[in-house]
Amino acid sequence: xxxxxxEKHDHATLKFxxxxxxxxxxxAHQVEGGNIHSDWWEWEQTKPPSLRSGKACDxxxxxxxxxxxxxxxxxxxxxxxxxxxxIEPVMGEYDYHAIEHYKxxxxxxxxRHFQVMLTLWHFTLPKWVADLGGWENSKTVEYFLRFVKKxxxxxxxxxxxWITLNEPSVYVYQSYTVGEWPPQKKSKWAxxxxxxxxxxxxxxxxxxxxxxTRGKPVGFSQNIQSFETPHKxxxxxxxxxxxxxxxxxxxxxFLTKKSNDFLGINYYFHHRFNHLTLEDISEVTKLSVDxxxxxxxxxxxxxxxxxxxxxxxxxxxxxxxxxxxxxASTNDDRRVRFxxxxxxxxxxxxxxxxxxxxxxxxxxxxxxxxxxGFEPRFGLVExxxxxxxxxxxxxxxxxxxxxxxxxxxxxxMKFIGHRVSAEEVLEQK
Numbered sequence: 001x002x003x004x005x006x007e008k009h010d011h012a013t014l015k016f017x018x019x020x021x022x023x024x025x026x027x028a029h030q031v032e033g034g035n036i037h038s039d040w041w042e043w044e045q046t047k048p049p050s051l052r053s054g055k056a057c058d059x060x061x062x063x064x065x066x067x068x069x070x071x072x073x074x075x076x077x078x079x080x081x082x083x084x085x086x087i088e089p090v091m092g093e094y095d096y097h098a099i100e101h102y103k104x105x106x107x108x109x110x111x112r113h114f115q116v117m118l119t120l121w122h123f124t125l126p127k128w129v130a131d132l133g134g135w136e137n138s139k140t141v142e143y144f145l146r147f148v149k150k151x152x153x154x155x156x157x158x159x160x161x162w163i164t165l166n167e168p169s170v171y172v173y174q175s176y177t178v179g180e181w182p183p184q185k186k187s188k189w190a191x192x193x194x195x196x197x198x199x200x201x202x203x204x205x206x207x208x209x210x211x212x213t214r215g216k217p218v219g220f221s222q223n224i225q226s227f228e229t230p231h232k233x234x235x236x237x238x239x240x241x242x243x244x245x246x247x248x249x250x251x252x253x254f255l256t257k258k259s260n261d262f263l264g265i266n267y268y269f270h271h272r273f274n275h276l277t278l279e280d281i282s283e284v285t286k287l288s289v290d291x292x293x294x295x296x297x298x299x300x301x302x303x304x305x306x307x308x309x310x311x312x313x314x315x316x317x318x319x320x321x322x323x324x325x326x327x328a329s330t331n332d333d334r335r336v337r338f339x340x341x342x343x344x345x346x347x348x349x350x351x352x353x354x355x356x357x358x359x360x361x362x363x364x365x366x367x368x369x370x371x372x373g374f375e376p377r378f379g380l381v382e383x384x385x386x387x388x389x390x391x392x393x394x395x396x397x398x399x400x401x402x403x404x405x406x407x408x409x410x411x412x413m414k415f416i417g418h419r420v421s422a423e424e425v426l427e428q429k
Contacts, residue, residue, distance in 0.1 A: 014347045015407040021358030022403040023077030027122040030367040031059040031404040037128035043182040051373040058388050063105050071112045074105035074403040079360045081119035085126035106158035119163040134181040135194040141201045152212045155428035163219045164205045168198040199255035206259040217261035226247050226306025227279045237273040270303035304341040311349035319357050326362030329378035335395040336422045340415040394422030
């Protein structure tokens with residue numbers, strides 16, 4: 001008898017832990033429409049009409065329809081955000097109609113028995129905050145805490161998990177390093193100040209939320225990237241991978257140590273460092289594009305193995321939730337392959353000890369994708385922006401089947417490496 005008998009191949013479902021959260025994610029500015037008191041709205045008015053959020057998906061009015069869709073697709077959790085600029089459109093003046101609206105939104109989720117993960121800040125600021133310097137101004141930390149103290153007692157009973165900030169490193173990079181997002185300021189010093197102030201905002205909001213909500217877990221969502229060198233790597237490339245991982249993935253966790261009850265991981269990006277020179281060493285984000293790999297409609301590489309890498313890298317004892325992961329594609333069969341392959345890597349990470357407790361696909365519906373406008377299609381549910389009609393994509397039904405089984409049925413594994421359609425697989429019993 002062999003010392004290590006081969007494990008029986010039984011075609012079983014890849015089962016996830018009991019109580020696993022299966023959901024989708026959205027953000028207020030990207031789906032609600034009419035966010036007229038924010039810095040992003042003002043900035044958009046300088047852009048072509050195709051790059052303005054306008055009515056977006058009109059979820060401000062259609063949220064119950066969208067939540068009904070999510071419920072019909074077996075989802076048991078939802079991540080969303082509230083819009084600070086609606087609640088406090090003028091400094092120190094609160095819109096109680098907006099507060100009541102968000103209470104209604106969150107109550108609608110709880111009435112449908114969703115676990116609710118709420119983001120308090122998802123990139124946009126009230127215009128008055130931006131006019132006072134935004135996150136460069138240390139007083140913005142106080143303004144944010146005042147907002148938290150005002151809104152949380154109003155809505156706390158409907159929230160199960162708190163996200164203080166969404167992707168602080170992405171915000172700093174886009175707004176202050178490359179200067180593509182408002183306030184479009186390229187400054188290393190401003191980047192440092194904003195990072196510091198965001199870290200202070202999270203730590204202080206963490207303490208405040210625990211005072212106000214008594215036991216509800218608090219964290220933030222961070223964009224975690226996978227870095228690697230080619231097989232024949234140089235010292236410079238190895239060094240760049242280490243430095244990039246520290247700066248991009250770990251630095252904000254270091255700044256907020258002991259102020260997280262869970263890890264919120266958003267995973268979209270994988271980078272390879274090829275042929276770096278001494279001149280490149282100060283710019284660790286200099287990357288070469290590997291055209292042999294599949295990419296999304298936004299040019300982001302599809303690399304599911306990176307999901308396993310980041311989850312095992314961050315397996316440090318804290319519960320982990322994948323708070324965003326998705327693909328921009330008008331080819332829905334690609335979205336299905338993406339879902340199955342990435343969730344297989346989540347399963348592998350869990351089996352090696354990562355304490356992953358939930359997955360939130362980005363996004364429930366197509367939405368306004370910031371400076372890219374409406375062209376990228378991330379949604380499990382298609383949106384016809386002319387009529388606001390919602391159309392369930394086959395990928396949504398595949399995700400619903402995964403949720404129904406609390407895992408990946410063996411028949412869905414056909415999507416990995418094969419060009420089969422969602423309809424073909426869904427028809428199989």
